[in-house]
Amino acid sequence: MPQPPNRSITGHRRRRTTGLRVKVGDVAARSLITLGGIGTIVAVSAVFIFLVWVAAPLFTSGRIVDRAEYANPWAAANAALPLHVAVDDHNTLGLAVTPDGRLHLFRVDTGETIEQRDLFPERNLTAASFGDRSGDVVFGFDDGSIQMGMITFETRYLDEADDDGNPLVPDDVLALDVYENLAYDGGVITRTPRNQFRHRTVNVELREPARLDTPSPVRRLSHTEYAGRTMLVSYTDDGRLLLNEVRERRNLMTGEVRIDLADRELPFTLPPGRGAPDHVAMAGLGDNIFVLWNDGRLLRYDLRDRDDPRVVEAIDLVEEEGEQLTAVGFMLGRHSLVTGDSLGRTRVWFRVAEQAAEVADAPETVDRIDGDGVRMVNAHELSGPEHGTAVTALGRSLGSRMLSVGYADGTVRLFQVTADNLVLETDTRHASDPAVARLFMSPRDDGLIAVTDAGVNVFAFDRRYPAATPTSVFLPVWYEDYPAPRHMWQSSSGQAGFEPKFGLFPLIFGTLKATFYSMLFGLPLAVLAAIYTSEFLHKKVRARIKPVIEMMASLPSVVLGFVAALVIAPVIEQVVPATLLAFAVVPLAALLGGFLWQLLPYEWHARLTPWRFPFIVVAVIAAIPIAIFGGPLVERLLFAGNLRAWLNQDAGSGVAGWFILLLPICAIATAIAFSLFVNPALRRAGVEWSRLKVALMDLAKFGVGLVVTVTLSVLLAVVITHVIGWDPRGGDFRVWGMDLSPLQSYEQRNAMIVGFVMGFAIIPIIYTISEDALNAVPDHLRSASMGAGATPWQTAMRLIVPTAMSGLFSAAMIGLGRAAGETMIVLMAAGNTPLMEMNIFNGFRTLAANIAVELPEASMGGTHYRMLFLAALTLFVITFAVNTFAEVVRLRFRKRAYQL
Numbered sequence: 001m002p003q004p005p006n007r008s009i010t011g012h013r014r015r016r017t018t019g020l021r022v023k024v025g026d027v028a029a030r031s032l033i034t035l036g037g038i039g040t041i042v043a044v045s046a047v048f049i050f051l052v053w054v055a056a057p058l059f060t061s062g063r064i065v066d067r068a069e070y071a072n073p074w075a076a077a078n079a080a081l082p083l084h085v086a087v088d089d090h091n092t093l094g095l096a097v098t099p100d101g102r103l104h105l106f107r108v109d110t111g112e113t114i115e116q117r118d119l120f121p122e123r124n125l126t127a128a129s130f131g132d133r134s135g136d137v138v139f140g141f142d143d144g145s146i147q148m149g150m151i152t153f154e155t156r157y158l159d160e161a162d163d164d165g166n167p168l169v170p171d172d173v174l175a176l177d178v179y180e181n182l183a184y185d186g187g188v189i190t191r192t193p194r195n196q197f198r199h200r201t202v203n204v205e206l207r208e209p210a211r212l213d214t215p216s217p218v219r220r221l222s223h224t225e226y227a228g229r230t231m232l233v234s235y236t237d238d239g240r241l242l243l244n245e246v247r248e249r250r251n252l253m254t255g256e257v258r259i260d261l262a263d264r265e266l267p268f269t270l271p272p273g274r275g276a277p278d279h280v281a282m283a284g285l286g287d288n289i290f291v292l293w294n295d296g297r298l299l300r301y302d303l304r305d306r307d308d309p310r311v312v313e314a315i316d317l318v319e320e321e322g323e324q325l326t327a328v329g330f331m332l333g334r335h336s337l338v339t340g341d342s343l344g345r346t347r348v349w350f351r352v353a354e355q356a357a358e359v360a361d362a363p364e365t366v367d368r369i370d371g372d373g374v375r376m377v378n379a380h381e382l383s384g385p386e387h388g389t390a391v392t393a394l395g396r397s398l399g400s401r402m403l404s405v406g407y408a409d410g411t412v413r414l415f416q417v418t419a420d421n422l423v424l425e426t427d428t429r430h431a432s433d434p435a436v437a438r439l440f441m442s443p444r445d446d447g448l449i450a451v452t453d454a455g456v457n458v459f460a461f462d463r464r465y466p467a468a469t470p471t472s473v474f475l476p477v478w479y480e481d482y483p484a485p486r487h488m489w490q491s492s493s494g495q496a497g498f499e500p501k502f503g504l505f506p507l508i509f510g511t512l513k514a515t516f517y518s519m520l521f522g523l524p525l526a527v528l529a530a531i532y533t534s535e536f537l538h539k540k541v542r543a544r545i546k547p548v549i550e551m552m553a554s555l556p557s558v559v560l561g562f563v564a565a566l567v568i569a570p571v572i573e574q575v576v577p578a579t580l581l582a583f584a585v586v587p588l589a590a591l592l593g594g595f596l597w598q599l600l601p602y603e604w605h606a607r608l609t610p611w612r613f614p615f616i617v618v619a620v621i622a623a624i625p626i627a628i629f630g631g632p633l634v635e636r637l638l639f640a641g642n643l644r645a646w647l648n649q650d651a652g653s654g655v656a657g658w659f660i661l662l663l664p665i666c667a668i669a670t671a672i673a674f675s676l677f678v679n680p681a682l683r684r685a686g687v688e689w690s691r692l693k694v695a696l697m698d699l700a701k702f703g704v705g706l707v708v709t710v711t712l713s714v715l716l717a718v719v720i721t722h723v724i725g726w727d728p729r730g731g732d733f734r735v736w737g738m739d740l741s742p743l744q745s746y747e748q749r750n751a752m753i754v755g756f757v758m759g760f761a762i763i764p765i766i767y768t769i770s771e772d773a774l775n776a777v778p779d780h781l782r783s784a785s786m787g788a789g790a791t792p793w794q795t796a797m798r799l800i801v802p803t804a805m806s807g808l809f810s811a812a813m814i815g816l817g818r819a820a821g822e823t824m825i826v827l828m829a830a831g832n833t834p835l836m837e838m839n840i841f842n843g844f845r846t847l848a849a850n851i852a853v854e855l856p857e858a859s860m861g862g863t864h865y866r867m868l869f870l871a872a873l874t875l876f877v878i879t880f881a882v883n884t885f886a887e888v889v890r891l892r893f894r895k896r897a898y899q900l
Helices: 020-059 354-359 470-474 505-535 539-554 557-574 576-598 602-607 609-638 643-647 655-685 691-724 751-775 779-787 792-803 805-820 824-829 847-857 863-898
Strands: 063-070 084-087 093-097 102-107 113-118 125-130 136-141 145-158 181-184 187-191 197-206 218-226 229-236 241-250 257-265 279-282 288-292 297-302 310-316 325-330 337-341 346-353 374-382 391-396 402-407 411-416 421-427 438-441 447-451 456-462
Touching (some): 093 145, 093 197, 136 218, 136 229, 145 229, 241 288, 279 325, 325 391, 337 391, 346 354, 346 402, 411 447, 411 456, 505 539, 505 847, 539 751, 576 691, 602 609, 655 691, 751 805, 751 824, 792 805, 805 863, 847 863
Parallel strands (some): 125 218
Antiparallel strands (some): 063 456, 102 113, 145 197, 187 197, 218 229, 241 257, 297 310, 325 337, 337 346, 391 402, 402 411, 411 421
């Protein structure tokens, strides 16, 4: 009987149109999913753009923001060019000390002379030495005396009126606009944004003169203050080089300070054909004296033994005939010597170990001298103008590693010496006599004073972030006191002449090291656990085990880091040999348990199948006491009875280290060789063998393979150690500044602890995704494989794993991203030291941990602050690149899986 139209077989009318609720739900779901996807892309892009926006200014150049030119303020007094110029922190008041012993105060913005003082009305000034920041000065005179003192800027704030309303400042001061300056009462007064009147003056405190052990005029003078004492070196007209340690005695009744000089004459003879030295300079620590002539000759005195000061180095700082030194100075801290020459080159010299100096091509010693184990090297060379005009003036920064250089053609260049970075370039604009005679930088590195015979140029500049350049951030840099260029991160220090080190490579290396060791531990366990759970466990057991492992992901990383640092690390430190032995014994116990299980009779095997896994677990647990009690024996046999001494190369040879490192590689090679050559032969020969005979042959093959692995590892270790001469404990494997030696000194918080604990943290996420990917493989593939006679293991490894490879790879990449971005575990358990060593027993610092540690102490907007954002951007780019690569590989695996 025919059915009525629009009716189904059941007799119900079928609706051919989609309901309104379904349509609305479909549109809403599509819209929400689309918005969610777009929102995710926008959020990630916004994070990237913000990081770039904060970090990009690091690589911008400095610029001049204001300048002024005026006549020399001391010209009215017919004074020569000043010996020293200084300005206050706000660039409002300047002082100049001229060779006639007069102090000139002037306004920095206009050059207006405020005051002139005759510091020494009855004596003739012949030499002077000025300190870095504290205002300490030492003057030398023609009667062989010296006078110490302080010339400092002082600040006080004036009120508009007293409590009774009476004005305390004149009307012209009250009429000042914000930031407007006025010469007032021996100084400069400025109105601040808070309507305060800031008055800057100069205070001069000179102590009683003290006589050197000579009546001859003092011609060269240099001093330094270190560890609460003042060291002074002077050269006098009678050809003597005197070293003095200044001792102060304070009269408790009058408060008067008396200066005593402990004189010592240094062994000094004028070199043949040379007159008096042109420069005498004392290093900041008072341990070295440099005596220089303009033809390039340098004598360096070692003062570490005060009872036996001696010349330890005599070199020529110029190479070409006729070349002259035209300017000499120090960098901040007075450790690095700076020289400018007639060819326009500016060079920075400091001392390194003699072996490193030979590699660095240091100048040859002129005379045969018994040295002190260090030599001067030219670490930085700063280029001048293209036409090679002579350097005429040097001005060092008072708070950073910047250096201003003036040239004979009026060019002024500002460099960041550590990064070899030309920050900015300008000129003096004096057509009549442009040569720069003196250069002085403001205390805040935001101003520069260039003095010429024709006048004074004042530059206000924005230096931006000169210590950070692509070269200094990502390539090796030669830092002061280090034997060679290297990658380093050290953003702060309590040292006065500190040189910031903003190399990101140690942090990138630490991130990769943490990821490598955590993946080395966690990835195999997680993937193998997922394979076993998916393919071999009963469904009921799997349903209980999987949630338990997934719950491990809920453990806070700070808790894991706390346990690792305060519990696991101290325990492992006491049983390191046993821990190393456990890494070998536990897997061997699991394999041995499997082979012993095969020896059971078939009927027992069938009955005890549910107990197979507990049996292997018992075998593994039994291996732990073996490792604990066998640890001391292994330490005696392999590490000369003391693992720490062995790691420090104080005992034993490197054979044991290579044996341990090569053991896994030899095991893999042996397994591959057996699979290619031994197993096919055994399969052909064992067609008629009984089950017990096959099991015994497998056990024998396992034993033979173990012996072959150990023997091969020992032979290779002996060859590498005694024939090639490589020691795995340090120094032989340096690539791009990285020490790839895998075994060195032991630190309590190290990569092994981090690898174990962070591996424990990434196991849940890798396991969950891997297990889901394996379960997603259709069951008909398993059934077909089993029906063809394959074993469950063959089915899992040759069919299921390749089919699920895209999911397994995604799990590995997600785990890698989790390890790369981990913060708290690394922060608490890795030692947090930015080292570039692959040593598993040493610590490191990652990008994420560095940001967490240093961001709270970084001043907003500064170089350090932006460098941390650059570190975050670097981590973002690394993870983005890895995830993109992972997605490409995953799609490739997925395409191959579809072909099955």
